[in-house]
Amino acid sequence: MLKNKPNYWSFRSEKLIPPLQEWRTKLSKGGAMRMFRLILVLFVVFTFHLLPVGSATGNTGSGQDAVLKTSTPAVELFVTSWCPYCKRAESFFRREGVKFNKFDVEKDPKxxxxxxxxxxxxGVPVALINGRKIKGYSEDAYLRALGGD
Structure with missing residues (x-):
């Protein structure tokens, strides 16, 4: 009684499940190389997809050069009209030739x-330099965030 029962899990059996039989036939006719190529291509595509992407500006040396070469300023400065440290921060960025966007938090709701x-x-000023938040006025912190001294 057990001798007549087909063995569906053996690849040597002539009575394989039909999809397995088709797969075995394709592999025996050179399909193994195609399968290998498909797996290799998928591996390469997913590997490159997962690699980290470099910065849009690249490493150009000093941070000030990188900021100056970008089309949109990488420095955002949140200030008020009455704050003396905000004025110092503005004059620092102007003196260093760094492009920046200034936002008055009392006048602009957004x-x-x-x-x-x-x-x-x-507390103001707050500078956002290349995604790095700096609270208060500190030329050293600004230069470090810009990639300078």
Missing amino acids: ARARFQKLNPSG
């Missing part, structure tokens, strides 16, 4: 909302 998300504790 800037205020963004400022509150960046700095819930409050």
